Amino acid sequence: MMGNSTFGRLAVHFTVLLLVIIWSLPTVGILVSSFRDKAQISSSGWWTAPFRSSRNARHVPTNLTGQKLVDGKWVTEGRIFLEGSQSVVESFASTGKKLESDGTSEAGETAKLRKGISVIVQSDGTYRLESETEITRARDARFVYRANEPPIFTLDNYKRVFTRDGIGQAFLNSAVVTIPATFIPILIAAFAAYALAWMRYPGRALITATIVGLLVVPLQLSLIPLLSLYNDIGNVFGIDAKSYWGIWMAHTGFGLPLAIYLLRNYMAGLPGEIMESARIDGATHFQIFYKIVLPLSLPALASFAIFQFLWVWNDLLVAKVFLGDGETKTVLTSALKDLLGTRGGDWEILATSAFITIIVPLTVFLSLQRYFVRGLLAGSVKGG
Template identity: 40%
Template sequence: MIGEQVQQPLIPALATARRRPLSRRRGWLRRLSEQVITVIALLIAVVWSLPTLGLLISSFRPPSLISTTGWWTALLPPWQFTLQNYVQVITAQGLGRAFINSVIIAVPSTILPALIGSLAAFAFAWMRFPARNTIFFLIISLQIIPLQIALVPLLQIFTNIGLTGQYAAVWLAHTAFGLPFAIFLLRNFFAALPRDLLEAAYVDGASNFRLFWTIVLPLSLPALASLVIFQFLWVWNDLLVALIFLGGNPQNAPMTLTIASLVGSYGENDQVLTAAAFLSMALPLVIFFALQRYFIRGILAGSVKG
């Protein structure tokens, strides 16, 4: 009896001792896999950033060196850097005016879809009206329609009312094309907001308009920031819409049209293309890094309630 009493506590102890090496081995493998994933991610980031780094270095190199040597040779002494490309592209090539035109086009074309889309998303998420789900499905299905299909009818309409060649034509086009995605993204986020909070505001007598501006919008900053990033990058990098509606008015041409016309058919004047391309990337990079902390939160918003 005494021997049995001694052996009984030893059995769990032996089992625990056997599990310890296994748990340590699993922990070591987990840490190793995390380190491998981190190294792979860093390598991908470095490879992904190399073209941007090469573009930046080339934009400060003399034209004679750009056409004869690779950009990586500039990292070795003797260093030869110049601002000639930037001065030429801003003054002689008119990229300074094109930069202002791009800002004039991108800012309203980003604000309007965000504002109208947020109002519509709030209605689809929290207001009750007939055929709400059907209308929402029809709006979301517009995302599968190619952009090119609507350009010719829109061009005819804008030509008849005299908007062709003006900023308003591009504003309206980008707003219309960006609304389905804006409504889809924001509606999912609005629907995931705490119902008790909104119902308490209704009980306190808040109207839909007050509820939207004072509660829903402040809580939806991550989703709004993600939408602003997507819409701004799309409008800033757009060439087709600007070419269709502003192609006949060079004074209102954005940077995409101006950069496309820098290099001729035979490749002349290509030394300013590096500076022009990096200038076109500068503002989108600033916008992205300023709002990046909201980007992932906004993309994942609405996927899981809680």
């Protein structure tokens, strides 16, 4: 086939490698950015993160109280960078516009600022301001410079979003929504799946067909009637219509068709002889279910649990409609969406929040991939 020649084999390796790189780069981008310094994110691409980068910055002297009169001139000495910094000043000027054009001075040269003030900046960031008169306002002595910096990696972004941007609380809210919503449907679905797979009664085929149909019913259809139902219940009992119990129930309802379908397919594939002999020994359906079928179905239960966990954790629509917003309600996806609106260009916040949002499902997914794949195959190849 196409991989038999050396060239063909190399082409296969190369094509797959290219696709893998394209698929991974977006996620790597926000991971790297979440550890980068805020200023560096907006001044250089994340792919340059391991290297030194240049950026423009402004300096306003804070040490004007130390002005000294030397040879008829007021002199102030200071430094831009902290002691021991490996940053280097490349050039500087009085304004940003000049720095971008030809009005720039190289490190070691002199630049005229305003009101008779001039400055000499050395490449190590030390500078000397000279003025005819005593400088009274620090902003008269401000200047801009282009610095070449070593890469800065930091955990500050994580500290910040956890404490100040509400991501920590949203993380907790997501967990509170997801964990019960994952576990409550399982038992309900398991009993129904057993009834559909191993019990005989009129209407069984119709119920199975209905569940296959419900698998694809758009969630959108359920929103309005359920929302008004919730509001009515809230009004009658004088409670908040948007509650955790409300969203758990909703996710249980929406997750059930897939749960029942997956489990039914799996249970129907179990060997009938075991159940037959248990029947002959006098076991009831209830006993067969919890003593034989339930333990044997654990892999399928795990598959569904992963599906439901990922779906609920990643959901935005159901959370927005049935839980709404509030400090102890806003889930991660919703918080991230809001940050995108309010913090549009602050990529250190967005990248970090996005990474916190995806890290839990990624971990679950990577560690339980086997069950997830099994569930996917059972859910789509066999039946639908």
